[in-house]
Amino acid sequence: MSVVEIDNLSKQYPNTVALHNVSLTVGDGEFVSLIGPSGCGKSTLLRLIADLESPTSGTVQVRDKSASQARKDQDYGIAFQQAGLLDWRTVRENIELPLQLHKVGRAERRARSTELLEMIGLSEFADHRPTELSGGMQQRVAIARALAPKPRLLLMDEPFGALDEMTREKMQTELLSIVEETKAAVVFVTHSIGEAVYLSDRVVVMSPRPGRITEIVDIDPGLRDLPDTRESPEFFAAITRVREALRRKGAPVDEVAGEPA
Numbered sequence: 001m002s003v004v005e006i007d008n009l010s011k012q013y014p015n016t017v018a019l020h021n022v023s024l025t026v027g028d029g030e031f032v033s034l035i036g037p038s039g040c041g042k043s044t045l046l047r048l049i050a051d052l053e054s055p056t057s058g059t060v061q062v063r064d065k066s067a068s069q070a071r072k073d074q075d076y077g078i079a080f081q082q083a084g085l086l087d088w089r090t091v092r093e094n095i096e097l098p099l100q101l102h103k104v105g106r107a108e109r110r111a112r113s114t115e116l117l118e119m120i121g122l123s124e125f126a127d128h129r130p131t132e133l134s135g136g137m138q139q140r141v142a143i144a145r146a147l148a149p150k151p152r153l154l155l156m157d158e159p160f161g162a163l164d165e166m167t168r169e170k171m172q173t174e175l176l177s178i179v180e181e182t183k184a185a186v187v188f189v190t191h192s193i194g195e196a197v198y199l200s201d202r203v204v205v206m207s208p209r210p211g212r213i214t215e216i217v218d219i220d221p222g223l224r225d226l227p228d229t230r231e232s233p234e235f236f237a238a239i240t241r242v243r244e245a246l247r248r249k250g251a252p253v254d255e256v257a258g259e260p261a
């Protein structure tokens with residue numbers, strides 16, 4: 001079953017065609033990364049899925065609903081580069097915020113935030129303010145907040161972009177175990193080829209002017225189970241495949257021979 005169904009989506013700003021005829025399906029529990037040069041429309045595509053923008057033409061469906069209905073129903077969690085936590089609320093209160101909006105009762109909210117705090121390893125910081133946490137810790141809280149209502153879909157726009165390399169790798173590993181546990185599908189925007197390869201089932205390669213999908217690179221699901229994935233020749237081979245796809249900037253995916261539309 002598909003979680004996101006994007007059909008012939010175009011987005012035109014007054015001076016820019018940000019996206020042109022983009023079609024993409026994201027399956028249940030699938031991890032899909034969007035990668036491409038600056039300005040190719042990655043964030044625009046994510047914002048259209050989240051109904052934070054309206055398309056010029058084409059459609060987006062989230063779990064068989066229109067994007068706007070899915071937003072009203074809060075069918076997805078969002079995490080962006082800036083953790084975007086509310087400084088006047090404690091860490092626990094931040095995590096509970098979407099549950100409050102869902103009108104979940106106090107006891108259930110507390111139980112869920114306790115479970116999530118444990119999952120992200122920050123139980124002892126429950127009553128701290130976000131400003132007392134490091135960038136990586138804040139990012140973990142933002143992810144826990146996005147996961148609180150148990151969404152089947154997570155939309156993430158460079159959530160680890162501001163972190164140092166070591167914290168970033170740790171967060172990537174944590175994110176994978178979190179989505180494995182919650183079975184959420186993820187649409188993930190990144191500038192890092194390594195990050196895209198490490199996390200994804202499929203890497204969607206985009207090119208600008210007009211923004212479109214040029215190739216989709218499948219990543220071997222066995223890659224993550226290798227003893228030291230990031231050091232393995234298989235990992236570097238996959239990175240090379242994505243890098244070459246980025247260099248090709250070829251025809252849209254439905255015109256690339258042998259590629260599915």
Ligand SMILES: Nc1ncnc2c1ncn2[C@@H]1O[C@H](COP(=O)(O)OP(=O)(O)OP(=O)(O)O)[C@@H](O)[C@H]1O
Binds near residue numbers: 017
């Ligand atoms: N609100 C807006 N008004 C006008 N043009 C916009 C707006 N938002 C984005 N654009 C344009 O649309 C194009 C795609 O922008 P978008 O932010 O989606 O790219 P991106 O691939 O996410 O870039 P980056 O990797 O630099 O974050 C760019 O040319 C940008 O200038």
